[in-house]
Amino acid sequence: MLPLPLEQLAEQLRLLPGVGKKTALKYAFRVLELSDEQAQNLLATIAEVRSNIVSCVICHHISESDLCSICANTSRDDSQICVVEDARDVLAFERAGSFKGLYHVLGGVISPMDGIGPDKLNISSLLGRLDEVSEIIVATNPTVEGEATAMYLTKLLAPRGITVTRLAYGLPAGSDLEYADEVTLARAIEGRRSL
Amino acid sequence: MLPLPLEQLAEQLRLLPGVGKKTALKYAFRVLELSDEQAQNLLATIAEVRSNIVSCVICHHISESDLCSICANTSRDDSQICVVEDARDVLAFERAGSFKGLYHVLGGVISPMDGIGPDKLNISSLLGRLDEVSEIIVATNPTVEGEATAMYLTKLLAPRGITVTRLAYGLPAGSDLEYADEVTLARAIEGRRSL
Numbered sequence: 001m002l003p004l005p006l007e008q009l010a011e012q013l014r015l016l017p018g019v020g021k022k023t024a025l026k027y028a029f030r031v032l033e034l035s036d037e038q039a040q041n042l043l044a045t046i047a048e049v050r051s052n053i054v055s056c057v058i059c060h061h062i063s064e065s066d067l068c069s070i071c072a073n074t075s076r077d078d079s080q081i082c083v084v085e086d087a088r089d090v091l092a093f094e095r096a097g098s099f100k101g102l103y104h105v106l107g108g109v110i111s112p113m114d115g116i117g118p119d120k121l122n123i124s125s126l127l128g129r130l131d132e133v134s135e136i137i138v139a140t141n142p143t144v145e146g147e148a149t150a151m152y153l154t155k156l157l158a159p160r161g162i163t164v165t166r167l168a169y170g171l172p173a174g175s176d177l178e179y180a181d182e183v184t185l186a187r188a189i190e191g192r193r194s195l
Numbered sequence: 196m197l198p199l200p201l202e203q204l205a206e207q208l209r210l211l212p213g214v215g216k217k218t219a220l221k222y223a224f225r226v227l228e229l230s231d232e233q234a235q236n237l238l239a240t241i242a243e244v245r246s247n248i249v250s251c252v253i254c255h256h257i258s259e260s261d262l263c264s265i266c267a268n269t270s271r272d273d274s275q276i277c278v279v280e281d282a283r284d285v286l287a288f289e290r291a292g293s294f295k296g297l298y299h300v301l302g303g304v305i306s307p308m309d310g311i312g313p314d315k316l317n318i319s320s321l322l323g324r325l326d327e328v329s330e331i332i333v334a335t336n337p338t339v340e341g342e343a344t345a346m347y348l349t350k351l352l353a354p355r356g357i358t359v360t361r362l363a364y365g366l367p368a369g370s371d372l373e374y375a376d377e378v379t380l381a382r383a384i385e386g387r388r389s390l
Contacts, residue, residue: 001264001286001289001290002286003247003248003257003258003259004259005240005243005244005247005248005259006244006248006257008240008243009240009241009243009244012233012236012237012240015225015229015233015237016221016222016225017221017222017225018221026211026212026213027211027212028244029282029283030210030211030212031241031244031245032244032245032248032257034210034245036245038207038210039241039245041207042207042210042241043238043241043242045200045203045204045207046204046226046234046237046238047238048200048203048204049200049201049204049223049226049227050226050227050229050231050234052198052200053198053200053201053227062198062201062227063198064198064199064200069196087224088224091196091197094196095196
C-alpha cells in the first residue's frame, strides 16, 4: 500500500535513537511534506555534517579541524584530563563551565555483551598523553559498563603514578529526597562530607 | 562549542513532528555516527522520496505514478467516495480493509485560525468527481476543525442530491467505559442502535 521509497525512508529513520515504526513513518511523511527549499537544506546539511566534522587527533572530541577548540586552547590546564564516554559528555561539562582541564573521549564503554573490549576504545591514545598529566578524572556514566570501564582505567593508570579520580555520586541538585532511588541515597550517605 | 554544521542540522531536524531541541541534537549526533553506507542510503532515499512520490491526479493520495493504485483499481466501488484529511488516513482505512470505495484527500481541514479556508483544500477537484457518486462519507477527524469541514462539505454536497454521511462516533473497540471521556460517552448514547 505504502509507496516503496516512503517505506524505505521510514525503515532508515529507525536508525535514529528511540524511534520506532510509527514515529519513523510520521517523520517520513513530514520529509515528504517539506518545501523544496527545506528538503534541499536538510540534504546539504547532512552531507556537510558527514564531511566536515572529524575527530580531534588528540582527544577524539568532535571538531571542524584536526585539533578541537579545547585542545587548541593554550589557557586550559593540561595537568588534568577528564575521560568521558562520548562527545556529548564533553559538551555537557563545557556547558557547566567549571572544568578547566582537557578531555579524552573514549568513544564508548567496555561492554562484553556488545563485544566491546578495551581495544575498541580510545585508550592507547590516552596512554600517549600522560607526560604532563597529574590527575585523570574518570567521568564515565554511573552504569554497570561505565563503572567497569572506570575500574579498568584505574588499574591501568594508578601504577604509573597518576592520581585517578571518579565523579562524586549523590543527590542531583534540586531533587527531592523522597523520590531518590535507594542506590543514589545509599551513595549520598556513603559520600557525606563534614560542613 | 558545538560545531556549526551539527547545530544547523539539529535546527533543521526540529521540522520533524514533535521533535524539540534536545531530541533534535540527539538525532544530529546519531546522523554523525552513521556508517558511510547508512548515510549515503539515507541521503539517496530522502532524495528519492522527494522526487518519486507525487499526488494522484484524481484523489490526491500519495502515489508513484499519475494515478494511485486505488484509483487505478477498476474493481473498487466508484459510487462511494470517502473524504479524508490526508494520505495517512487513506492508509489507515486500507489497513482496516473494510471500505471498498474510492477516496479523496483534502490535504488538511478548514482552519481560519491558521489561515486555511476551503479554497486551500482539494475541494473543487472533489466536485468534479461526483458524476457516478451516490454517497460521500466524510471521514475528517472528530476535532473542531474536522467537524467544521464536514459541515461545510455537507452544505456543499447535499443540494446536489448526494447522500453525505459521517463516520460513527462512539466507544473505541476494546476500551473501558470507566475511562471514556464525557463527550465520547454522550455521543455513544446518542448514537445507540437496537440489537
